[in-house]
Amino acid sequence: MVAALVGAFLGALFVFGISSAVKGGFSPTRIVLAGAAVSTFLYAVGEGVGLYFKVSKDISMWTAGGMAGTNWKQLQVIVPVIILGIVLSFFLARQLTILSLSEEVATSLGQNIFIVKVVLFIIIIVLSGASVALVGNMTFIGLMIPHIVRALVGTDYRFILPMSAIVGAIFMLFADTLGRTLNAPYETPVAAIVAIIGLPFFLAIVRKGGRALS
Template identity: 45%
Template sequence: MSITEATEPIADSSTPKLHSRPAAAAIVLIGGLAALVLGIAASISFGAADIGLMTVWEAVFRFNPDLTAHQIIQELRLPRVLGGAVVGASFAVAGALMQGMTRNPLADSGLLGLNAGAGFVMALCYALFPGLPFIYLMLCSFLGAGLGAGLVYGIGSSATAGLTPVRLVLAGAAVTALLSALSEGIAIHFNVAQNLAIWYAGGLEGTRWIQLQIIFPWILGALLAAMLLSRSITLLSLGEEIAAGLGQRTEVIKLAGLIIVLILAGAAVSVAGTIGFVGLMIPHVTRFLVGVDYRWIIPCSAVLGSLLMVLADLAARMVNPPFETPLGALIALLGVPFFLYLARKERRGL
């Protein structure tokens, strides 16, 4: 059975009625893209050296390598802001898929061990294989994300009461603490603590064109695959019994979704470091705006995740100029209260 055939029953009269707002989704997409363009322009313009929007336009469309401002824009700010947009979309869509597949409102790559797993394997790479090309670092990040996810789900499923959303997050916290401690021990022993400290703080200042060229095909393919799976994810979010009863091959869909999540989270972490909470907050905001149909949640989450990351990166540079505030810490100021609010709602799952 193809993915299209597996998801076709969503339009059937026997399927529970979905709370969806296509008109609101169109507004979110159009408005979000417009705000994203403005945010990108502002992010390129402002920094340690303020550059006018006209200069930004000329640097993008009529680049002159002899002008310092054009070089700053082309070599530093443009890859940084585009990297932020791509990373934000990746984290947001990965979180949306995880929440839909597991029916866990607390699911996020940072909370469920994927980021910590990627960080642990990256620490090993920095210690044992210094100077490893970025393409191999990214592949190792994928493997580390899979390691973290496997440990969290294995520990969370071992409880006699079964796997609940809060128990899954508790397992994620334990695995994250363990892998982070091991990573720090490796960093200190092999004297690579400075490299990892910058990476753990999360940020986009080191993003270059070569990194975007490597991760973009992976992320684009994963986002397109997520859209193809969107109907199936909607059915899974209603419950495995309902999805299976409507003819969906749930195990195949969940495996495909997991692979997509590992690609998105692994690629994003390899560029921006261990930034959490984007994949937690954005899907919830998106569902509030557009309903529960993942055909709308996934593209809207990608746009809003990109917008959040671009604006947060701009704020990180403007809070205490000329110094930069760690991007991960800035987003955590929003994410921690949001997480506590959701955890309080789920406390009965303990």
């Protein structure tokens, strides 16, 4: 988990460093492109580490994503970190809702935008690092679930955050159950099922300029 947290922190630094290196500063498009580039680079580094230490099979199984290798000992270490990150995000839900309107509105209401963003980025890094350490690559979960929840409960993050946790857990149980029964007695990787469902969803969001289901 420590390695995953360090990797998440370094990856975030690379993404924001690359996306802010050109004139004009941050933009959603630059962040997405920089994220794709950094993700590919870090994946190559992981493969290189696996080949050097002769653990490439284990790394490939982990990066593929899934819950097959998860055990209670791992949960005892990682779950407290995830719970802490979720609780902290709940405390900042109101500030996040205001910030989602616009930076000008947040500033006019007395928010220190820089501090709020830094704290939120740290929480995101901790949550994503801990989650990836446990189940590997589950990118589409973080893409799909918030959009679905936003369509159900609106734009107030005091409702979006807890509902995302609940709906995300339900979706993961559904995907895991489907993976265990689709080709029984063999188990279909959960990440493959999530990707099959998530890719059309991602294309729909791109087609509608990120406003799908919002």
